Amino acid sequence: MAVQDRDSDEDRTEVLTLDELIATTTDPEPAPAEPSGPTPGGWVARVAVGLVLAWAVLCYPTNVLSPFTVGGVEANAVSEAVIFAVIGLSLNVLIGYVGTISLGHQAFVGIGAFTSAYVVTEMGQEFFIAALVASLVGAAQAALLGAVSLRVTGLYFGLITLSYGIMTQESIFQIESLTGGTAGQAAPRPLGFESDFRYYYLCLLVLALVVFIDWRLMATKGGRALLALRENPRVAATWGINVKAYTVLAFAVSGLFAGLGGALLAHRDLNVVANPFDFRLALVFIMMTVIGGLRNRAGVVAGAAFFALLRNGELLELLRVADVFAKPPISLTAEVMPLVLGPVLLLLTITLFPGGFGQLTSTVGRWLRGGPFRFVKADKEVQITDVRA
Amino acid sequence: MSAPDLQPERTTLLETDGISIRFGGVQALNDVNLRVDEWEIVGIIGPNGAGKTTLFNCITGFYAPTAGRVRYRGQDVTDLPVHKRANLGMGRTFQNVGLVKGSTAGENLKTAQHLEVDYDPLAGIFGSPRTFDVERHTTDRARAILDLMGLAHLEHTRVQGLPYGVLKRLELAAVLATDPDILLLDEPGSGMGPEEAEELGDLLLQLREEFELTIVMIDHHVPLVTRISDYVYCLNFGEVLAEGLPDDVRRHPEVVRAYLGDEATDDSEEVA
Amino acid sequence: MVLAISLSELSRVLVLGIVNGAIYSLIAIGLVLVYKASGVFNFAQGEFGTVAIYGAYAAFSMFHLPYGIGLVVGLAAALAMGLLTERFVIRPLFDAPRVTLLVATAGVALLAIGVEFWRTANNPLRFFDAIVNSPSSLDRVSPFGVAVSDQRLITLAVLAAAAVLLFLFFRSPLGLAVLAASQEPVASELVGVSVRRISTITWGLAALLGGAAGLLYAGGAQFSPGLITGAVLIPGFTAAIVGGITSLPGAAAGGILVGVLQALGSLSTFESIKGASFVSVFVVLLVVLLVRPQGLFASRS
Numbered sequence: 031m032a033v034q035d036r037d038s039d040e041d042r043t044e045v046l047t048l049d050e051l052i053a054t055t056t057d058p059e060p061a062p063a064e065p066s067g068p069t070p071g072g073w074v075a076r077v078a079v080g081l082v083l084a085w086a087v088l089c090y091p092t093n094v095l096s097p098f099t100v101g102g103v104e105a106n107a108v109s110e111a112v113i114f115a116v117i118g119l120s121l122n123v124l125i126g127y128v129g130t131i132s133l134g135h136q137a138f139v140g141i142g143a144f145t146s147a148y149v150v151t152e153m154g155q156e157f158f159i160a161a162l163v164a165s166l167v168g169a170a171q172a173a174l175l176g177a178v179s180l181r182v183t184g185l186y187f188g189l190i191t192l193s194y195g196i197m198t199q200e201s202i203f204q205i206e207s208l209t210g211g212t213a214g215q216a217a218p219r220p221l222g223f224e225s226d227f228r229y230y231y232l233c234l235l236v237l238a239l240v241v242f243i244d245w246r247l248m249a250t251k252g253g254r255a256l257l258a259l260r261e262n263p264r265v266a267a268t269w270g271i272n273v274k275a276y277t278v279l280a281f282a283v284s285g286l287f288a289g290l291g292g293a294l295l296a297h298r299d300l301n302v303v304a305n306p307f308d309f310r311l312a313l314v315f316i317m318m319t320v321i322g323g324l325r326n327r328a329g330v331v332a333g334a335a336f337f338a339l340l341r342n343g344e345l346l347e348l349l350r351v352a353d354v355f356a357k358p359p360i361s362l363t364a365e366v367m368p369l370v371l372g373p374v375l376l377l378l379t380i381t382l383f384p385g386g387f388g389q390l391t392s393t394v395g396r397w398l399r400g401g402p403f404r405f406v407k408a409d410k411e412v413q414i415t416d417v418r419a
Numbered sequence: 420m421s422a423p424d425l426q427p428e429r430t431t432l433l434e435t436d437g438i439s440i441r442f443g444g445v446q447a448l449n450d451v452n453l454r455v456d457e458w459e460i461v462g463i464i465g466p467n468g469a470g471k472t473t474l475f476n477c478i479t480g481f482y483a484p485t486a487g488r489v490r491y492r493g494q495d496v497t498d499l500p501v502h503k504r505a506n507l508g509m510g511r512t513f514q515n516v517g518l519v520k521g522s523t524a525g526e527n528l529k530t531a532q533h534l535e536v537d538y539d540p541l542a543g544i545f546g547s548p549r550t551f552d553v554e555r556h557t558t559d560r561a562r563a564i565l566d567l568m569g570l571a572h573l574e575h576t577r578v579q580g581l582p583y584g585v586l587k588r589l590e591l592a593a594v595l596a597t598d599p600d601i602l603l604l605d606e607p608g609s610g611m612g613p614e615e616a617e618e619l620g621d622l623l624l625q626l627r628e629e630f631e632l633t634i635v636m637i638d639h640h641v642p643l644v645t646r647i648s649d650y651v652y653c654l655n656f657g658e659v660l661a662e663g664l665p666d667d668v669r670r671h672p673e674v675v676r677a678y679l680g681d682e683a684t685d686d687s688e689e690v691a
Numbered sequence: 692m693v694l695a696i697s698l699s700e701l702s703r704v705l706v707l708g709i710v711n712g713a714i715y716s717l718i719a720i721g722l723v724l725v726y727k728a729s730g731v732f733n734f735a736q737g738e739f740g741t742v743a744i745y746g747a748y749a750a751f752s753m754f755h756l757p758y759g760i761g762l763v764v765g766l767a768a769a770l771a772m773g774l775l776t777e778r779f780v781i782r783p784l785f786d787a788p789r790v791t792l793l794v795a796t797a798g799v800a801l802l803a804i805g806v807e808f809w810r811t812a813n814n815p816l817r818f819f820d821a822i823v824n825s826p827s828s829l830d831r832v833s834p835f836g837v838a839v840s841d842q843r844l845i846t847l848a849v850l851a852a853a854a855v856l857l858f859l860f861f862r863s864p865l866g867l868a869v870l871a872a873s874q875e876p877v878a879s880e881l882v883g884v885s886v887r888r889i890s891t892i893t894w895g896l897a898a899l900l901g902g903a904a905g906l907l908y909a910g911g912a913q914f915s916p917g918l919i920t921g922a923v924l925i926p927g928f929t930a931a932i933v934g935g936i937t938s939l940p941g942a943a944a945g946g947i948l949v950g951v952l953q954a955l956g957s958l959s960t961f962e963s964i965k966g967a968s969f970v971s972v973f974v975v976l977l978v979v980l981l982v983r984p985q986g987l988f989a990s991r992s
Contacts, residue, residue, distance in 0.1 A: 095599040125632045131790050178981075185732050185789055186980050190929065193973045193980075198923070200970055250550060251538075251557075265517035267501035268510070269597055270477065270534035313797060320794060362809060369805030376798040380791060381783045 061221045076398050087234075092227040104297060105226040107344040111335040112233040115293045116240050118319045118334030119327065120287030125316070126324035127248070128280045129260040130179055131188040134195020135315050138285050140307030141290025142168045144209050147217035147302045147396065157220030161293040168284040168289020176281025180274050195312055203304035214303035219298040233294055237331070242288050244327060247283065256280055314341070317376045323388025328395060333387040341368045420543040429456045430492070432601055432633050438477050438487035447473045448484070455601070460627060460634045462648035462665065464641060466677055472514060475489030477604050479511050480504050491601075506534055514606050516586040517593075518578050524589055528561035531596040537562075547634065568592045583610050587632035590688040602626075604636040608643055616633065616643045623647055641678075645669055652681040653677070703955045710843040711926075713850040716959020717904035718927030718944035719934065720857065721897035726936050728869065728893035729781055731792040735753020735772075735943075736805040736927065739898045742921030743769035745807060747906060748817060748914075766902045772803065773898025777891055800920055807916035818913050846907045853900065854943055861939070869893055927951060929976040949975065 088094070091108040099215045117139055127130035142164040149160035175194065180188050202208050210216075223232045247253050253267065258266040259273045267273055296302045314337065322333020343364040362370065379386045389405065397403040433455040448470045454467055455461045463471050473672045476482040478489055480501040488497045496504055511517075519527050538550045538556055565571045568588050573581070578589065586606060594602060605624075608616045618644050638644050644651060645665040653660045653674045661671040668674055725733040746768025750761035776799050784792050791918055807947070860866040872889040873880040880886050904927075905919045930949045934941025949972060956971040 033706060075922065082445050129790075131793065134892045171596060182980055185793060186932075188790065188793060189732070190977065190980055192925075197970060198975050200973075250554065251530075251533055251536045254522075254526065257522060257526075258530045261519050261521055262517065264481065264501075265513065265519065266530075267481075268517065269531045269593070270502050270505040271530075272500075272502045316794060316797070317801070339932050364807065366809045369808050370802065371807055373798045373802035377780060377795060377802065380787075380798065381780065 059190040068341045107342045109230045110231045111338040114334040114338035116291040118330045121319040122330045123284040127256045133192035136307045136311040137195045137198035138168045138288035139292040142289030143296035145300045146293035147215040147296045164293040165289040167170045168285040172285025173282040176278040323386030326388030328391035329388025434489045438484045440484045461647045462644035463637045464650040465654035471656040508600030509592040511603040520579040531593040566649045601633040608638045608640045616640045620647045707952025708951035712947035715930045716943040719930035721900040721947045722931040723942045724897045734797040735799040737920030737924035738800045739769040739901025743902030744906045744909045752861025769898045773894045777894035788985025804917040862978045
C-alpha cells in the first residue's frame with residue numbers, strides 16, 4: 031500500500047503504510063508483573079522433581095545410574111511406550127489438529143513396519159534409509175486419504191478409514207512376498223543399536239525429533255493455518271489459507287510420523303507379522319490419544335506411554351500391583367486389565383475430563399517452570415470436529 | 420468528510436457482470452451488475468433475503484454463479500478459489516463473526532497474516548533464523564493492529580466469550596491484517612445502536628483514508644450507509660432494485676416500498 | 692473367469708445370504724434409528740447383540756432358566772445396556788461434535804468387550820444353543836431344493852415381524868414423535884415432545900433390535916467376546932449406508948443386499964481371491980461412500 035497523492039481533499043490525515051504505523055506505535059506494555067515466583071525452597075523442590083522425572087525416563091529403563099536392575103525385556107516394553115508415543119503424536123495431528131478421525135491408523139503403522147523391514151532385509155539398506163522410506167510411504171498413503179477426505183467428510187470419512195484399515199489387513203498384509211506370510215519379515219536392528227538398552231535410546235531420539243517437528247509446525251504459520259481451518263474453514267480461506275492443501279499436508283505429516291513409528295516397532299520386535307495390525311489396534315491408538323488429551327503434546331505422550339505400559343503389563347509390574355487384581359473374585363488379569371480400564375478412561379475423558387492426561391501434564395509442567403501447583407481446568411470439551419462436513 | 424468526486428481516471432477495482440445464481444428452484448440472484456471503483460465506499464441495502472450475502476459469496480468465491488463473471492482489477496476471477504482471491508486483495512467479514520474462537524486475539528491476527536508470512540511451511544518446521552525474525556515481525560504487526568483498534572489488552576485473551584461488539588471490531592482488525600485492497604463487510608453494524616453505528620461510520624471513513632481502502636458494505640442501518648457511501652445499490656429478490664447516489668436511492672419509491680413492513684433499524688426513512 | 696457354479700450351490704449360497712442379510716438388516720435398522728435420534732453412528736450396536744448372548748447364556752448356565760426365559764433375559768440385558776449408554780454417555784454429550792460421540796460409542800463397545808473377556812477369561816469360547824435344537828428340525832423347508840434350518844426360518848420371521856412392528860410403530864403418535872424429534876428437535880420440544888424421552892425410547896428400541904440380532908446369529912454356534920461387533924457390525928453399517936442412513940426400509944433392504952453380496956463372495960469360483968467375502972463388503976461400502984453417500988434408496992439428492 032504505497033503513499034499516494036490525492037488532490038480532492040483539503041485537510042487529509044497523513045496516509046501511512048502499515049509498517050510505518052508499526053514504527054510509530056509505542057512499544058507494547060510489558061506484561062503485568064507476575065506475583066512473586068516460588069521461594070528458593072520451592073525451586074529446590076522443582077529441580078529435584080525434574081531430576082527424578084528425567085532419571086525415570088533416561089536412566090531407569092537402561093540400568094544407567096540405577097540402583098535397580100532392569101532386564102532387557104523390560105527395556106523393550108518401555109521402548110514400546112516410546113513408540114506408541116510417536117504414534118499417538120501422529121494420530122493427534124489428525125484428530126487434534128485437523129479434527130478428523132482415523133479408524134484405520136494401524137494400517138499406516140503396519141505398512142511402515144513392513145516397508146522398513148523389507149528395505150533392510152530384501153533391499154539391503156541401512157536402517158536409517160529404511161526408516162526414511164517407511165516414513166515417506168506412510169506420508170504418501172496418508173496424503174491420499176487426505177485427498178479423499180476433501181470429498182467425503184465427517185462420520186463417512188471415518189468409515190472410509192475403517193474400510194481402508196481392514197482392507198489393508200485382508201489384502202496387502204496377505205501378500206506373502208511383501209510380508210513374509212506367517213513367519214513374518216525379519217527386521218534387524220541398526221549397527222550400534224542392537225541391544226535393547228541402546229535401542230531404547232534410539233526410540234527416545236526419534237520421539238524427541240517428532241516432538242520437535244510437531245512443535246515447530248504448530249508454532250509457525252502452518253500450525254496456525256491448521257487450527258484455523260479446523261475450527262472455521264471459511265474464515266481461514268478468506269485469510270488466504272489454502273484449506274485443501276493444508277489438510278493434505280497435515281495428513282502427510284501424520285502419515286510420516288506413523289510410518290516412522292511402524293519402522294521402530296518392526297526393528298524392536300526384530301520380526302514383523304501382520305496379525306497385530308488389526309482394527310482393535312486402531313481403537314487402542316484412538317483411546318490412548320484421546321485419553322492423552324488432544325492438541326496437548328505432553329499429554330498425548332504421557333497417555334500413549336501409560337497405555338502401552340498398561341497393555342504389555344509393564345505398568346502393573348512396576349507398581350507391583352499385578353497380583354492384587356488378578357486374584358479372584360476380581361480376577362482382573364494383566365491381559366484383561368487394559369481391555370477394561372482403557373474404555374473406562376476413554377469414557378471418563380470424553381464425558382468428564384476433556385483434557386485427559388494433558389490436564390495432569392500441564393499442571394505439572396507449569397509447576398516445574400515456576401508456576402503455582404494448580405489443577406489446570408480444561409476449558410473446552412474434547413473437540414473432534416470436522417466442520418467441513 | 421465529503422465524498423471524493425468520481426473521477427473518470429479512477430480504476431474500477433471490482434465489478435460483477437450479470438451475476439446470476441440458482442439454488443434448486445430458487446433464483447437467488449438474477450443478472451446483478453455491480454461496479455466498485457477504487458477508494459469508493461459502496462453500500463448495499465435491501466430487505467432480508469434479498470441476496471446480499473449471496474452476492475458477497477459469489478464475489479469472494481464461496482459460491483460459483485450459474486451465470487455472469489466477477490472481475491477484479493480487470494482480471495476475471497470467477498473461477499479462482501477463495502484463498503487466491505484473498506491473495507489478490509479481497510478481504511471479507513461475515514454476518515456471524517468470522518474468527519477462530521478457540522484462539523487468542525493475537526493468534527487470530529497472526530493467522531490472518533498468513534499471506535504476508537513469507538517462509539514456506541517446511542522452513543518453518545526446521546526453524547531457520549529467518550523464520551524467527553519473520554515470526555517476531557508478525558507478532559509485532561498483530562500487536563500494532565490490535566492497538567489501532569483499541570484491543571491491545573486482549574492480545575492473550577481467548578476470543579470465545581468476548582462481547583459481540585468487541586468481536587466485530589476484532590474481526591475488522593483481522594481482515595485489516597490481511598493487507599487487503601478492498602473490504603467486503605457483511606453487516607458490520609449489526610447489533611449496534613445509532614450512536615455506535617455513527618462511530619462505526621467514522622471508523623470506516625478513517626480506515627479508508629489511512630489504508631487507502633475500497634469498501635463495499637452490506638448493512639441495514641440506512642442512515643449509516645447513506646452517510647458514508649459514495650454509491651448505493653438496493654437489492655430485492657436477487658435483483659438490483661435501484662442504484663445511485665445514496666440520497667436518491669433512499670428516496671426511490673421502490674426502495675421505500677421494499678422496506679415497508681421490514682424490520683430495518685432505520686427510523687428516519689424518507690417517504691417521497 | 693469360469694462361471695461353473697452349480698445351481699444348487701448358488702441357491703444354497705443365496706439362501707444363506709438372505710438369512711445373514713436379515714440379521715444385518717436388524718442391526719442396520721438399529722443403526723438408522725440411533726442416527727436419526729442422536730446423529731451418530733453407533734459403534735456399540737453390535738455389542739447390544741453380544742451382551743444379549745452373554746445375558747441369555749448366564750441365564751441358562753448359571754441360573755438354569757428355561758430357554759425362552761433365557762432369551763428374554765438376554766434381551767433385557769441388551770436393553771439395560773442401551774438405556775445406560777443413552778443416559779450416561781449420549782445425553783451428557785448432547786452438544787458435542789458428532790465424531791466425539793462416535794468415539795464414545797466405540798468406547799462403550801470396547802468396555803462391553805473388555806468386561807466379556809474379564810468374566811470369561813478362563814474359557815472364552817462357549818456354545819449357544821439354537822432356538823429349536825432337535826436334529827429333525829435342522830433341515831426343514833426347502834425352497835429351490837435348499838435345506839433351511841428352523842433357526843434360519845425363525846430369523847427371517849423375526850425380521851419380518853420387526854419390520855411390521857416398526858411400520859406400525861412409526862404410524863403411531865409415539866413413533867411420529869420420534870420421527871419429528873429426529874428432524875426438528877427444537878420445534879418438537881416446543882410442541883411438547885420430550886426429546887429426552889424420545890432419545891431413551893430410540894436407544895431402547897435399537898438395543899432390543901441389536902439384542903435380537905445377536906441371539907439369532909449365535910443360535911447353534913460358538914460365541915466369544917465381541918462376536919457380533921466382529922462379524923455383524925461392519926456389514927450392518929454397510930447396509931445402513933447403502934440403504935441411505937436415514938431410511939428404515941432402506942436399511943432393511945440394504946441388509947439383505949449386503950448379505951447376498953457377501954454370500955456370493957464365498958462361492959467356489961472366488962476361492963482364489965483371499966478374503967473375497969470380506970473384501971466385497973468393503974468394496975461396496977467404499978463405492979457407495981465415494982459415489983453416492985446418501986445411499987441407494989434415499990429420495991433426496
